[in-house]
Amino acid sequence: MNRVELSCDVLVVGGGIGGARAALKAAESGAKVILVEKARVSRAGPMTYVHSQFAPNKRVEGDELNDWIKEFAVGSNFLADQDWVEQYIREAYDRTNEQIDWGVPYSRNEDGSLKYVTVRGHNLGTTLGVDGRVCMEILRRRLKAARVKLVEKVAVVDLLTSDGLRPTRGHISGAVGVEIRTGQVFVFQSKTVILNVGPFYPKIHYAFSDHCTGEGHAAAWRIGTKFAGMEFAQFAAWSYFNNQFFTPGQAKIQGIGAHFINRSGERFMLRYDPVWGEKSGLFQIARAIITENIEGRGPCYLDLRHVSDEDMNLLYEVSPTVERAFKEFGIDPSKDLLELGPFVTIGTLSSSGPDIDLNSATNIPGLYAAGYGTSCPHLMSGISGSGISSFSAVGGYRAGEHAAQLATDIEMPKVHQEQVDGSVSEYFKPMKKLRQVRASDVWMRIGEITSEPGFALFKTEKRIRNVISELEEVRKSLIPKMYAPDFHELEKASEVRNYLDMAILACYAMIERKESRGELFRADFPFADNDNWLKWLIVQRQNDSESPVFTVRELPFDRWPIKPPKGRQPSPYTVPERFAPETQTHD
Amino acid sequence: MIEHIDLELCDGCNVCIDSCPTDVLRLVEIGEPWDVSGWKVVVAYPNECHSCRLCAIDCHVDAIDVSHELHIPIPFVTYTENI
Numbered sequence: 195m196n197r198v199e200l201s202c203d204v205l206v207v208g209g210g211i212g213g214a215r216a217a218l219k220a221a222e223s224g225a226k227v228i229l230v231e232k233a234r235v236s237r238a239g240p241m242t243y244v245h246s247q248f249a250p251n252k253r254v255e256g257d258e259l260n261d262w263i264k265e266f267a268v269g270s271n272f273l274a275d276q277d278w279v280e281q282y283i284r285e286a287y288d289r290t291n292e293q294i295d296w297g298v299p300y301s302r303n304e305d306g307s308l309k310y311v312t313v314r315g316h317n318l319g320t321t322l323g324v325d326g327r328v329c330m331e332i333l334r335r336r337l338k339a340a341r342v343k344l345v346e347k348v349a350v351v352d353l354l355t356s357d358g359l360r361p362t363r364g365h366i367s368g369a370v371g372v373e374i375r376t377g378q379v380f381v382f383q384s385k386t387v388i389l390n391v392g393p394f395y396p397k398i399h400y401a402f403s404d405h406c407t408g409e410g411h412a413a414a415w416r417i418g419t420k421f422a423g424m425e426f427a428q429f430a431a432w433s434y435f436n437n438q439f440f441t442p443g444q445a446k447i448q449g450i451g452a453h454f455i456n457r458s459g460e461r462f463m464l465r466y467d468p469v470w471g472e473k474s475g476l477f478q479i480a481r482a483i484i485t486e487n488i489e490g491r492g493p494c495y496l497d498l499r500h501v502s503d504e505d506m507n508l509l510y511e512v513s514p515t516v517e518r519a520f521k522e523f524g525i526d527p528s529k530d531l532l533e534l535g536p537f538v539t540i541g542t543l544s545s546s547g548p549d550i551d552l553n554s555a556t557n558i559p560g561l562y563a564a565g566y567g568t569s570c571p572h573l574m575s576g577i578s579g580s581g582i583s584s585f586s587a588v589g590g591y592r593a594g595e596h597a598a599q600l601a602t603d604i605e606m607p608k609v610h611q612e613q614v615d616g617s618v619s620e621y622f623k624p625m626k627k628l629r630q631v632r633a634s635d636v637w638m639r640i641g642e643i644t645s646e647p648g649f650a651l652f653k654t655e656k657r658i659r660n661v662i663s664e665l666e667e668v669r670k671s672l673i674p675k676m677y678a679p680d681f682h683e684l685e686k687a688s689e690v691r692n693y694l695d696m697a698i699l700a701c702y703a704m705i706e707r708k709e710s711r712g713e714l715f716r717a718d719f720p721f722a723d724n725d726n727w728l729k730w731l732i733v734q735r736q737n738d739s740e741s742p743v744f745t746v747r748e749l750p751f752d753r754w755p756i757k758p759p760k761g762r763q764p765s766p767y768t769v770p771e772r773f774a775p776e777t778q779t780h781d
Numbered sequence: 782m783i784e785h786i787d788l789e790l791c792d793g794c795n796v797c798i799d800s801c802p803t804d805v806l807r808l809v810e811i812g813e814p815w816d817v818s819g820w821k822v823v824v825a826y827p828n829e830c831h832s833c834r835l836c837a838i839d840c841h842v843d844a845i846d847v848s849h850e851l852h853i854p855i856p857f858v859t860y861t862e863n864i
Binding site: 237399441533537682 | 799800801802803804825826828829831832833834835838839848849850851855856857858859860861
């Protein structure tokens, strides 16, 4: 089959809000832009299900700005890049105002003024209710008007480099994509690439983003992109209600003042997180519920009985799915409690992806990254209520601006045909020979390995190493036996193969951080160690081997406005006797 | 999951197929022995539907019925009472 060959100044991979804002800014700056998306722009990624966006209610300056930065610094356990936070607070205001001008219907009071509220992780920082799907429809129309070429239902399976090597010592030169229904191969030659690939999840059906599986992350990893925050790739959530169904809008549910109660009716979150209480992060709440269950105070419930009709209507207005799901399962939130089903798995929650600077540039010349598919430097293990979609808009805009600028200064880089052939051949392998294993079998096997409570909840170096060897065994023995009877299944095989690589990388990172912070809980280091671990773990693939190479990045607290406390803080989570660490706990 | 597609209402417009982020729907031509005929949407990969409802929201003849109940295995466990 002939390959479709396209060339451009700026190739944007992923059509969520970050990709859309990047493409719009690059096109506005005069660049020729292609946006490639595996699903359909406005029907893809977590933005489709966003119900509130971080939106400062004014231009925040001076002392007040420091108070806002402090909220992020504390929420991120002091790991947030405070330069990025400052930029984020300033520019989220500008990006939101543009979206208001473009007609995005944000929630409003009866008098027509914008209705700002706070959600989890914020007491100062304000958010606006919005239907992300409608926002993306408006951005889609703007993309068309700006003459951005949309290439949809095409998955980018590899990135191309000017020296034809992975990892590269050269420059980005484009990408290889495959149409997911027909197997049509696309070769994109491009001066710059902006990755906006979203989180990576193991088909958890949560946030309805099962198509976000880390293919873009893995492609960036293979060419030698530096990653940060991989040790925090611990997805956790509490909203698997009554062991039956998920709903989106958790930040919004927390924002209207939901209570989390245990069997005896105690609002236990105040014990685990005295600062944020019931507005704490997903991980913190899931872990608290699990600890309540372990200590015999479960099951735990979501209690909305005290919430006013006005607030419930506000929730339903921005998140009709919640209302529909409650109706379907016969739940009356003014009378009924909802049993909480917490879970923990390997995937993006706050930070896990390419390391970016203030202009969204990675270490690879010409490669930019934006949105949830980056290390999210403004959070870095932090509480993520509504902190992502506006960050995507801010980072995407910056990436678009700088990529377009760079594209005017450089020549079109060379595409190496053998590099394209190698990527295509690897992708199509599961179709070549009839075998037994299907992608869904591999997902279930990965789930079995990573759900084991010793690993999922009470990590020790030994347990993490055991999981790595089991996952590596899956990579060695199951992945080569995967079979795809059609192009759709072929893409599913690619998804699980790439997720697995990122999950193994995350496990290696979890070993390196010898403390408990944010989404990483180590039973053998059950404390946050501010004297030794207020730094980032950077990881990179430096040669052909699969073994990751770690370095640490010190943080410039002397220069930043918010200073962390010194010393150690014990973790609030209990370790039951049967999950006690094999070796003595470090103290 | 998608509980039901009303094939009498479905006019094969293809919109839901493009809406689906996990690509579970396909258009097929049906006729005898079925009561309806023509190009209709079917759930080709039911195990990948994650109940996001985008197909139902976008269907202009309201032919698709989606429930929030997940009928597919989830690759993790929930830590409810005992571990």
